[in-house]
Structure formats: C-alpha cells, structure tokens
Amino acid sequence: MIKLIYFKMRALAEAPQMLMCSSGVEYKYLMSWDHFDEQWINVKANVPFKQLPILELDNGTQIGQSIAILNYIEAIAGLTIPDPEKAAEASSVLQSAQELFAPLNPTVNFAVGEDFKAKRDAMRADLESRFSDLERYLNKYDGKYFVDDTPRAAEFACFHHLDLSKKLDPKLLDGFPRLMKFGEDIQSIEKVSEYMEKRPELIDVGIEPKLVIDGTAHPTGVNRT
C-alpha cells in the first residue's frame, strides 16, 4: 500500500490525503520517526529532496515535492485531464495554490505570541491578493471547481490553504463569497468531510500549537513526542 510520510503538522500532507480519500486510493499515513525508526535529523539527507512529505510506493520509489505527489495520485486515480489546455489551467491553479504554503502554513503551525501576530498582519495583504486571483479563476467557468465539476489536485491544494487560513484569521475569507462557496462544495464531499472529522485537531494556534493525535495533544514539529 502507498505510504505518505510527514510530520506533526497540518500542512502539505492535507491535500494528498483529501485527494486519496475522495478518489478511493488506499494509503497509510506515517510520521517520519515511525516510518524510518530514526530521528528526522538523521534521515533528512537520505530522502530525495531532504524534505517531507514523500510518497513511498510499494516498490520503494520515493516521490518528493507536493505537486509531484498530487500529480501522481491524480494519474493512478484516473483524474488526469486529457485536454492539454484545461490541464495547463489546472496546473497553473495548483502551482498558485501551492505558493500559499509559506508563510501561511509555518505561521499557523508554529508561530506563537507577538511573532504570530506580526506574521499574520504582515501576510494579510498578500493572502488577500492571492485569494482574489483564485476567486476570479473560479468565476471563469460555470462548473463547481476551477476547470470543471471534478475536484482534483488543484482544488484540494487550494482548499487546504483556505481552510488553514481560517486558523490565522477566520475573517480573511469574508470578502470572497465564491471562495467560501468553493470551500462548502469541497466540504460537502462525503469522503472529505469524513477525513476532516477524523484527522488530528490543530489546537492552540498562536499560543502553543498542538495536534491532538489519538486523544493526546502533541506539540507540532518534526520530532517524536
């Protein structure tokens, strides 16, 4: 079975998991230390691009880089877009969504106190500008999602970052009704809402962020706790 390996964070493992859950691809999620049985610092140099997530296939091949992981899942799930023009548009949305990763994800998962507030306020204008691009793109076609009515990598990547931005500031999406509708449509996918209910809760953002895993609150991070 495919393995997705990552850390104690709500970040780059979300979109791949939503895509796999919604398209019926079976996988196992493993923390780095459980998979490698070793601290991250000693593992880092041996994974393809010295970072996680990676997807490890049954034959041992390790795929690094979130976009490559998402594109591979699309391919095995039969979600590749045959029309080159639409495929390029979806790819451009995926890459733009991925650019929302930093500083949003590290701030929500790790920043505390005044540092959290300063980072939140510093990124607000850029986030709103990027959200307005995505809002405009959603309005380009009549379908529910970016290029048609099927949610794929671009949709789940975008959804994850929008969803996470609510933890930075729940009001950030207020001026973007089309993005809010998009979020509702994604959450109304049964397998996605099931995944979201079961995943570790991210608590105490901006104070002392923790993930609640099997009932125990663990500080976010790259090490076993």
Ligand SMILES: N[C@@H](CCC(=O)N[C@@H](CS)C(=O)NCC(=O)O)C(=O)O
């Ligand atoms: N471009 C990579 C970024 C991956 C990345 O930033 N991974 C971080 C966690 S979110 C990481 O591995 N941090 C630990 C390290 O760099 O040692 C992707 O899209 O997958």
